[in-house]
Amino acid sequence: MRGESEATLRRSLASVLAVGLLAAPVCAGTASAASRSGPGCTGSVPYTAGRGGYDTYRIPAAVRTGAGTVLAFAEGRHDGEGDTGDIDVVLKRSADGGCTWGPLRVVADGGGNTRGNPAPVVDPRSGRVVLLTCFNGGDVTEARIMRDEAARGLGRRVFVQTSSDDGRHFSAPREITGAVKRPGWRWYATGPGHAIALRHGPHVGRLVVPADHSAAPRPGSADTGREARYYGGHALYSDDGGLDWRLGYVDDSDDGRLNVNESGVAELPDGRLYFSARDQNGTGSRGGHRLDAYSRDGGLTLSRPYAVQPSLNEVPVVQGGVLQMPGPHAPLLFSGPSVPHARRAMAVWSSTDAGAGFTRLATLSSGPAAYSDLVPLGSGRVGILYETGEAGPYDRIEFRRLATVPRR
Structure with a gap:
């Protein structure tokens, strides 16, 4: 009976999502155009390359506040599509579920340097928006940081900001x-994508941020140069609303089989945490x-090491979004491109068995697409x-509203 009901739920969800995603065109990102679509709009375009003073917008992250406002964060890149340069963290707010957006605001100004990897979360106790981001010098590439070539203070650093006014x-x-970066680590990245506040178990209210890092090669390792070739995953957490931060689990495998890179986290209905990560060209992924991976103790340790998720083999090497929908029987959702070796065809998958397996529900388009977040x-x-476009995946950041997800 349980298997039959879950299969029915998957079929129903797939049907409803397909209708909701493909039934109508996305409305324009301006308030005047979007307002014509009314409260039932399919979506909008909050960020378009070349507008608002930036060459390119990348790395989307989204949360919904207690007042119902949708906050869409991104990196505003002055110098082009590249990950290095003069980069700010920017924000747009929507009071109508993503149909229209207010003016662009700069949340963290790079000032010629790089600020990025937004990982926002709403603290359930205070209602404050807590935002974690990373910093490095504007002329320091990720490869140079991994080779430990960044000057003092210009390597990867971690910051927190808060908002008390929605x-x-x-x-x-x-x-x-x-507090959150070990001395031997070189690269460091929060998220990107939303973080979570725990709602179940002994750690209710804990803020958990998924992250990744690289470390110096171990003495006697196979590395012949100074570059740390392997990534590892970890979590950081706060039990006081974002004031103090500590490291949770640390995955430091350096055998090159599975390279845990950009990651997301969701809290399952039973209180376990589900971590979903990009495998950065690992050799054991087949x-x-x-x-x-999973955690049973609020992100302090992993229940098992990271393993390949074979039901998402269509997804290329890219960041992806993960979200547990509210409700005891609601699905766990995943978003990402759906062409194994290309950043194209943004799609949504669903799991009704706590991440053991995923079923593709719908594809938003067949065009270029890259990073995404779910809210x-x-x-x-x-x-x-999510990032998308016609000529390439970084033409704009689009927001799509998916149809109602059925719940038992």
Whole structure:
């Protein structure tokens, strides 16, 4: 009976999502155009390359505040599509579920350097928006950081900011690098994508941020140069609403089989945490590029090491979004491109067995697509904020509203 009901749920969800995703065109990102679509709009375009003072917008992250406002974060890149340069963390707010957006706001100004990897979360106790980001010098590439070639203070550093007025204003970035980055680590990246606040078990209220890092090659390892070739995953957490931060689990495998890179996290209905990560060209994936792991203690340790998720083998090497929909029998969703060796065809998958397996539900388009994040919109609806375009995947960041997700 349980298997039959879950199969029925998957079929129903797939049907409803397909209708919701493909029934209508996306409305324009301007308030005047979007307002004509009314509250039932399919979506909008909050960020378009070349507008608002930036060459390119990348790395989307989204949360919904207690007041129902959708906050869409991104990196505003002045110098082009590249990951290095003068990069700010920017934000747009929507009071109508992603149909229209307010003006662009700079949350963390790079000032010629790089600020990025936004990982926002809403603290359930205070209602404050807590945002973690990373920093490095504007002329320092990821490869140079991994070779330990960044000058003092210009390597990867970690910061936190908060907003007490529904995302209208944020505090200045406050550095927490010393609390969450081990001395031997070189690269460091929060998320990107939303973080979570725990709602079940003994750690209710804990803020958990998924992250990745690289470390110096171990003495006597096969590395002949100074570059740390392997990535590892970890989590950082706060039990006081974002004031103090500590390291949770650390995955430091350096055998090159599974390279845990950019990751997301969801809290399952039974209180376990589900971590979904990009496999950065690991040799043990047998064609798959997604890894996952679980935690039973609020992110302090992993129940098992990261393993390949074979039901997501269609996903290329790229960041992906993960979201547990509200409700005891609601699905776990995943978003990402769906062409194994190309960043194209953004799609949504669903799991009704806590991430053991995923079923593809719908494809948003066949065009270029890359990073994404998922955000609950209330009443069973979900939004997806993702990179897409025609000439390439970084022409714009689009927001799509998915039809109601059925629940038992």
